Amino acid sequence: MSFTLAIVGRPNVGKSTLFNRLVGKKLALVDDQPGVTRDLREGEARLADLRFTVIDSAGLEEATDDSLQGRMRRLTERAVEMADVCLFMIDARQGVLPADEVFADILRRKNVNVILAANKGEGHAADATILEAYSLGLGEPIRLSAEHGEGMGDLLATLRPIHGAHEERAALAAPEVDVDVSDDDPNAPRTPTHAKPLQIAVVGRPNAGKSTLINQIIGEERLLTGPEAGITRDAISVQKDWNGVPMRIFDTAGMRKKAKVQEKIEKLSVTDGLRAVKFAEVVVVLLDVEIPFEQQDLRIADLAEREGRAVVLAVNKWDVETDKQIKLKKLREDFARLLPQLRGAPLVTVSAKTGKGLERLHQAIIRAHEVWNRRVTTAQLNRWLTGMLEQHPPPAPGGRRIKMRYMTQVKTRPPAFVVMTSFPDQVPASYSRYLVNGLREDFDMPGTPIRLTLRDQGDKNPYKGRKKSQPSKLSKHLKPNRGD
Known part of the structure; x- marks a missing residue:
């Protein structure tokens, strides 16, 4: 059981830079513009031999109302309450500001273990600020430079006693053991475990309700939400046992048309979301019931299919729809017409606000993941191929x-097949689609991406092209005389 460290402080003091250094990856967006981070992002940190969970938080603002800054502050305060230890960062170049004094007082009341760190402390210019930091009443400040990696040894020495106390408590608890019952085949279906949970990415246009949906799934206000479009910037992951299945769910930034993405922060956010799609196993494309299947929705769904991910389409805000039967019929017709490459993929209606339809969404995700892992034996495939060829023989160009x-079948996730054939480059695309559609129907693989490769078997005569061997001198002597 590792401890949890929450990094908090005013905007632009370097919290995300330190977070990235501790996790060893550029997971959090970093920019000179203040207020880039809005949600809570967790990561597995490593500092020398210490392993712990680190939380990157939004910059503490003095707003306490229901504005965006106020909601960000409440989320950060919640992270402080969740964490075992809190690292309060100030900017050593700017010195101790009045806002730092306010937040230091809040932290003293909310969390017992508070570590004070003066970031951007490289050089002699920060000496005066280090002395000034003692006035906050949080003990001796650690002098850090998250960008250059200075002061990590002092941070390690401060965290080590906390880590030791948690190790002692962990020794008293029974260890949790996850058993993966998959066979030795790396392409065989696997059972999600806490160590390797089912990876899900929720994607869609801005203001479709992605963060609200995930908050409803996990049963707590973990992700920042609101009426403003584009609140989410980082691809934030949360882990949850949803109906007994361990899952890691990624909340992504809303993806607008490329021509409309001008700001650097939004470009970074979209890139982060695309990376989440590549690491996911199941992609939930969230649509707005009032404007479903817009051009950007189609591009996002097509992206997930091209990346080879299992796809589930979820139509949100179903609670505001009045004529549900007519709307559902039209949604299915539009889906079949606009996304033929995902024919048969689950289409479910949900309400992120009320939680209605979440059970159907869970079942659709499990079903899509199962199909994505589908394996068909070679004997079954060849019997099927014989029937398909008899029913509709390939052309003779x-x-x-x-x-x-x-x-x-050469792999799963997604299912990939190889057909050995003569003249593979002359097989028309329509015939390949005929085979793919047949695989979907006959082997119950609706909606999942299917990869079909046509490969030239070549001539299997092992003696073709070889020169005729000359008889040896010994064979000449042993050759019988026809005159005998």
Whole structure:
């Protein structure tokens, strides 16, 4: 059981820079513009031999109302209450500001273990600020430079006693053991465990309700929400046992048309969301019931399919729809017409606000993941291929008959198949679609991306092209005389 460290402080003091250094990856967005981070981001930190959980938080603002800054502050205060130890960062270049004094007083009341750190402390210019930091009443400040990695040894020495206390408590608890029952085949279906949970990315246009949906799933106000479009910037992940299935759910920034993305922060946010799609197993494309299947929705769904991810379409704000039956019929017709590459993928209606439809969404995710892991034996595939060829033989371009000899599945996640055939470059795309659609229907693989590769088997005669061997001198002597 590792301890949890929350990094808090005013905007632009370097919290995300330190977070990235501790986790060893550029997970959090970093920019000179203050207020980039808005949500809570967790990561597995490593500092020398210490392993712990670190939380990057939004900059503490003095707002206490329901404005965006006020909601960000409440979320950060919640992170302080969740954490075992709080690292309060100030800017050593700017000195101790009145806001720092206010927040220091709040931290003393909310959290017992508070560590004070003066970031951007490289050089002699910060000496005066280090002395001034004692006035905050939080003990001796640690002098850091998150950007250059200075002061990490002092931070390690401060965290080590806290880590030791948690190790002692962990020794008294029974260890949790996860058993993966998958076989040794790396492409075989796996059972999600706490160590390797089912990875889900929720994507969509801005203000579709992605953060609200995830908050409803996990049962707490973990992600920042509100009526403003584009609140989420980082791809934030939360872990949850949803109906007994360990899952890691990624909340992503809303993706607008590329031409409309001008600001650097939004470009970084979209890039972060695309990375979350690549690491996900199931992608939930969240649509707005009032304006579903907009051009950007189609691009996002197509992106998930091209990346080879299992796709579930969820239509949000279903609670405000009046004529549900007519709307649902139109949604299914538009889905079949606009996204034929995802034919058969689950389409569910949900309300992130009320929580209605979450059970259907959970079932659709599990079903999509199961199909994404589907494996078909070679014997089944070749019997199926024989029937497909008899029903609809491949064309004979230029009078040359195309012979498809056998078929096998080479991988799962997504299912990928290879057909050994003559003249693979002359097989029309329509015939490949005929085979893919047949695989979907006959082997119950609706909606999942299917990869079909046509490969030239070549001539299997092992003696073709080899020169005729010359008889040896010994064979000449042993050759019988026909006159005998």
